[in-house]
Amino acid sequence: MSEAKSFPLPSDLQVVPGTEAAQAAYPYYTQFVPDDDQKFWFYNSMHFPEPMHHFDMITAEAAYVALGAFNTRVHVLPTAKGIDHRVINGRVYIGGVAVTDPEEIAERVEQFQQRAFYYYEHWEDLYAQWKDKMKALIADAQALPKPSLPDYEPLETTHTGKGIASNHALLDIYQKQVEGYHRMWHHHFEFLLLGYGAYMTFFDFCKKAFPEISDQAISRMVAGMEAEIFRPDEEVKRLARRAVELGVDQHFTDNMDIDQVLAELDKVGNSGKAWLEELETSRNPWFNVSSGDGFYHYHRSWNDDLSLPFAALPGYIEKIKAGRNIERPTEQLIAEREQLVADYRELLDTDEDKATYDQLIGLAHRVFPYVEGHKFYCEHWYTNLFFNKIREFGELLAEHGFFGPQGREDDVFHLNQYELESAIIDLMLAWGIGSEPRGPAHWPAIIAQRKAAIEEWGKHSTSPALGAVPDVIDDPAIVMLWGITRENLDTWLDDGAENDKELKGFAACSGVVEGTARVIKSVAEIGRIQQGDILVCQVTNPTWSPLFQKISAAVSDIGGSMSHMAIVAREYGLPAVVGTGKATQTIKDGARIRVDGGRGVVTILDDERVLEDA
Amino acid sequence: MDAVAWFKDVGISDRPTVGGKGGSLGELTRAGIAVPPGFVVTTSAFERFLEVIEARAPVRSKVEALDPHDLGAATKLSEELRWRVIEEPMPADVEQAILAAHARLTEDETPVAVRSSATTEDAEDASFAGLQDTFLWVLTGADMVARVRECWGSLYSVESMTYRRKQNFPEDGVAMAVVIQAMVDARCAGVMFTRSPITGDKSVITIEGAPGLGSAVVSGEVTPDRWVLGKITGEISVRDISDKHAKQVPAEGGGIKEVELEGDERTQPCLSDDELQALREVGRQIERHYGKPQDIEWAIDKAGQVLLLQSRPETVWATKDALAPVKPPEDNPLKHVMSIFGGRK
Numbered sequence: 001m002s003e004a005k006s007f008p009l010p011s012d013l014q015v016v017p018g019t020e021a022a023q024a025a026y027p028y029y030t031q032f033v034p035d036d037d038q039k040f041w042f043y044n045s046m047h048f049p050e051p052m053h054h055f056d057m058i059t060a061e062a063a064y065v066a067l068g069a070f071n072t073r074v075h076v077l078p079t080a081k082g083i084d085h086r087v088i089n090g091r092v093y094i095g096g097v098a099v100t101d102p103e104e105i106a107e108r109v110e111q112f113q114q115r116a117f118y119y120y121e122h123w124e125d126l127y128a129q130w131k132d133k134m135k136a137l138i139a140d141a142q143a144l145p146k147p148s149l150p151d152y153e154p155l156e157t158t159h160t161g162k163g164i165a166s167n168h169a170l171l172d173i174y175q176k177q178v179e180g181y182h183r184m185w186h187h188h189f190e191f192l193l194l195g196y197g198a199y200m201t202f203f204d205f206c207k208k209a210f211p212e213i214s215d216q217a218i219s220r221m222v223a224g225m226e227a228e229i230f231r232p233d234e235e236v237k238r239l240a241r242r243a244v245e246l247g248v249d250q251h252f253t254d255n256m257d258i259d260q261v262l263a264e265l266d267k268v269g270n271s272g273k274a275w276l277e278e279l280e281t282s283r284n285p286w287f288n289v290s291s292g293d294g295f296y297h298y299h300r301s302w303n304d305d306l307s308l309p310f311a312a313l314p315g316y317i318e319k320i321k322a323g324r325n326i327e328r329p330t331e332q333l334i335a336e337r338e339q340l341v342a343d344y345r346e347l348l349d350t351d352e353d354k355a356t357y358d359q360l361i362g363l364a365h366r367v368f369p370y371v372e373g374h375k376f377y378c379e380h381w382y383t384n385l386f387f388n389k390i391r392e393f394g395e396l397l398a399e400h401g402f403f404g405p406q407g408r409e410d411d412v413f414h415l416n417q418y419e420l421e422s423a424i425i426d427l428m429l430a431w432g433i434g435s436e437p438r439g440p441a442h443w444p445a446i447i448a449q450r451k452a453a454i455e456e457w458g459k460h461s462t463s464p465a466l467g468a469v470p471d472v473i474d475d476p477a478i479v480m481l482w483g484i485t486r487e488n489l490d491t492w493l494d495d496g497a498e499n500d501k502e503l504k505g506f507a508a509c510s511g512v513v514e515g516t517a518r519v520i521k522s523v524a525e526i527g528r529i530q531q532g533d534i535l536v537c538q539v540t541n542p543t544w545s546p547l548f549q550k551i552s553a554a555v556s557d558i559g560g561s562m563s564h565m566a567i568v569a570r571e572y573g574l575p576a577v578v579g580t581g582k583a584t585q586t587i588k589d590g591a592r593i594r595v596d597g598g599r600g601v602v603t604i605l606d607d608e609r610v611l612e613d614a
Numbered sequence: 615m616d617a618v619a620w621f622k623d624v625g626i627s628d629r630p631t632v633g634g635k636g637g638s639l640g641e642l643t644r645a646g647i648a649v650p651p652g653f654v655v656t657t658s659a660f661e662r663f664l665e666v667i668e669a670r671a672p673v674r675s676k677v678e679a680l681d682p683h684d685l686g687a688a689t690k691l692s693e694e695l696r697w698r699v700i701e702e703p704m705p706a707d708v709e710q711a712i713l714a715a716h717a718r719l720t721e722d723e724t725p726v727a728v729r730s731s732a733t734t735e736d737a738e739d740a741s742f743a744g745l746q747d748t749f750l751w752v753l754t755g756a757d758m759v760a761r762v763r764e765c766w767g768s769l770y771s772v773e774s775m776t777y778r779r780k781q782n783f784p785e786d787g788v789a790m791a792v793v794i795q796a797m798v799d800a801r802c803a804g805v806m807f808t809r810s811p812i813t814g815d816k817s818v819i820t821i822e823g824a825p826g827l828g829s830a831v832v833s834g835e836v837t838p839d840r841w842v843l844g845k846i847t848g849e850i851s852v853r854d855i856s857d858k859h860a861k862q863v864p865a866e867g868g869g870i871k872e873v874e875l876e877g878d879e880r881t882q883p884c885l886s887d888d889e890l891q892a893l894r895e896v897g898r899q900i901e902r903h904y905g906k907p908q909d910i911e912w913a914i915d916k917a918g919q920v921l922l923l924q925s926r927p928e929t930v931w932a933t934k935d936a937l938a939p940v941k942p943p944e945d946n947p948l949k950h951v952m953s954i955f956g957g958r959k
Contacts, residue, residue: 079955112955120948200954205950209940210818212812212815212818212851213815214847214849217817217846340846344817356939356943363951596853599852
């Protein structure tokens with residue numbers, strides 16, 4: 001064992017000077033304390049790659065509340081309890097709680113089998129029930145009114161004897177929305193670990209039977225044909241087809257002004273209106289997909305910003321007019337998957353192994369629709385509703401001067417969830433009293449300070465892990481959700497010696513492509529992507545898939561070989577490397593790069609910027 | 615039994631008369647795999663020849679009388695018998711048959727490879743493998759006949775005779791077939807294993823190749839480029855492109871020579887992705903034909919066609935297969951998940 005290298009201890013980390021107040025504003029239970037030096041922590045850059053706005057910490061909190069409860073007390077995982085979290089300099093560190101006492105493990109094994117096996121046995125029914133629960137939860141959130149304060153209570157309030165004034169609704173809406181968000185995360189973890197576990201069981205078997213099999217090949221064998229993650233893109237294709245059928249396709253061009261196009265279509269008569277109706281059908285619910293992974297308030301959905309789906313329309317229209325079928329060939333994909341499963345089975349030497357393989361692939365296929373499908377309901381649809389509701393509070397508070405004269409609705413996300421509730425109560429009091437709220441004098445300076453802190457934290461890199469490296473990572477949640485193994489930790493420790501012209505990530509989809517890197521940091525920049533470019537972005541996501549027709553390869557900072565992006569890339573046969581950690585920082589826009597999707601390697605060939613066609 | 619047999623007319627079951635190599639090439643030809651054409655000088659040709667020289671002076675009885683530990687005697691006998699095999703007249707009809715087949719194969723133009731083709735499994739053992747002969751880029755009929763005699767003569771090398779004596783094989787059954795195959799002036803060539811030589815994984819194909827004739831790769835004179843492909847998926851997971859300092863090419867007067875490499879041929883991959891996929895397809899086809907992983911020699915000619923030069927069953931990992939299952943099935947399939955959730959065993 002090499003003792004030379006180790007990670008810093010939590011107590012070695014310094015709060016960036018000048019940001020102490022912003023650091024202190026995170027809840028007390030997320031601050032590192034001296035005892036935390038005894039534990040191993042790693043930076044959750046997969047879910048939280050950027051410094052956290054104070055409000056956005058609720059995503060981490062609600063997720064870890066629910067994950068912990070399901071691991072520790074609902075499913076009773078034998079060897080691991082929940083995931084603890086801390087935040088420093090806006091970076092979220094997490095650590096597992098292992099169960100090591102053999103007696104406790106034995107007791108938990110017994111509990112686990114009664115609970116988890118029930119879920120596996122009744123998976124389809126419970127999952128159908130889950131979808132109903134999620135849809136009801138979404139409907140509840142959609143039914144929450146926009147928070148507002150009238151000058152006088154409507155006459156109706158008195159004539160119906162309602163007995164509750166409008167200021168109470170603010171607290172009611174806020175608390176219901178926070179409650180709903182927590183509830184959503186419970187639903188999220190109801191199946192997730194069990195689903196991943198069953199998949200990992202098959203994955204491990206394949207790795208033993210076929211030591212050199214790629215992760216991609218295994219995930220292609222289990223890939224479901226569930227519509228949810230592909231549906232938004234299919235809707236864009238459908239809209240392209242309808243535009244051609246209705247004869248309004250000439251309105252859609254590269255770099256179009258979307259508002260203008262929508263206005264024009266409204267004017268051109270029945271065909272234009274018919275297309276706009278089709279658009280509405282697609283938008284609800286399928287455009288509730290986040291253009292990020294839905295973990296930050298600024299990951300907006302297609303519904304909030306139509307530029308992503310609209311950017312894809314001209315390309316699809318052109319293909320349809322050229323007589324090409326762009327619909328997803330589901331039947332063929334299913335046949336290909338079945339062939340793959342049969343071909344690998346044939347390579348097994350013994351009948352015993354074939355029998356085990358059949359048992360494991362059966363279980364993996366049973367659980368996978370959830371693994372693939374849940375994100376649309378949770379991280380995309382519900383999260384989008386949630387942040388937009390908070391944004392409405394932002395709008396209301398901004399109107400009442402809480403964020404200063406230049407305040408914007410998004411400033412609300414600089415308050416943590418308790419501070420936001422206190423600001424809401426401040427406003428409720430003032431409205432009731434008929435006085436001025438205290439917030440406008442209190443919050444603008446704090447918000448300015450936190451904005452500056454987030455900007456400052458973004459300039460500082462942070463250690464990928466803290467504390468003593470454990471001999472072995474035995475927590476199934478950490479291995480499955482974050483892909484962290486003892487081997488990765490060793491690589492992280494060796495990071496300094498790495499070649500700076502080469503980035504390593506997960507091999508998401510094989511193929512070697514050389515081309516021009518287009519480093520895209522937000523949806524607003526997608527207009528810069530030229531045919532044949534290599535997309536380099538932070539988070540790759542199925543919502544970007546309409547762009548896949550235009551690009552020759554994709555590289556991302558974040559994501560594993562099972563990420564949705566990887567799944568979609570494989571389906572498109574698009575070479576992709578995900579989870580490089582730093583591609584958007586290391587690769588210059590316009591540089592010439594080589595993407596080897598089979599090995600998970602990106603090579604910077606020429607840093608000289610290749611001039612863009614303006 | 616005729617003195618010669620064409621590839622298309624023989625198969626694996628003809629091993630006793632055409633040898634392992636000849637039978638395998640016949641089998642591949644019949645399976646529709648692109649194999650450079652050729653024929654086998656059968657053991658019957660060898661037997662006819664041996665009959666003639668035995669009539670002049672004994673051969674097999676002298677070998678049987680040899681004390682394998684008397685190296686001096688073995689050396690002396692080897693020199694005598696090899697000289698006789700190379701020099702004594704061949705029955706005219708046998709020689710005519712071989713020359714006629716050669717003329718038909720080559721139209722007096724195409725160079726050939728001459729290779730010994732052993733008839734017994736034991737003869738393919740490591741202990742024997744090095745004792746067999748290969749002659750490349752043989753230009754004329756007369757040269758070819760001389761090389762056939764050398765292959766026959768290798769049966770009487772010191773190593774070969776003492777090995778047989780130690781194993782106590784009856785000399786009566788000892789015979790040698792010889793493969794005569796049209797040669798391609800390969801742009802590049804190499805080997806392919808339809809499983810991993812490192813882990814034994816049957817889900818991958820390993821391809822090694824270098825510019826020029828495959829002999830440079832087989833003999834280890836050049837470090838070849840190396841790729842690992844998913845057998846089923848075609849994904850290329852490993853690309854090791856080496857510095858290939860030299861290649862082997864045909865020499866003007868026959869045989870081969872080595873030339874230094876420079877520039878792209880030295881540093882760039884010798885196969886394109888399309889060619890790798892074409893090789894994978896052929897590898898799968900052969901493996902399916904035999905029902906087990908194969909160790910294959912291949913070449914790509916100057917026109918870009920993939921040709922198979924040889925295929926034999928992989929032997930190293932084959933002995934380890936099926937010893938223990940990866941994981942036995944469970945009465946309740948759900949118990950499998952305990953390997954993930956149950957912690958370290």
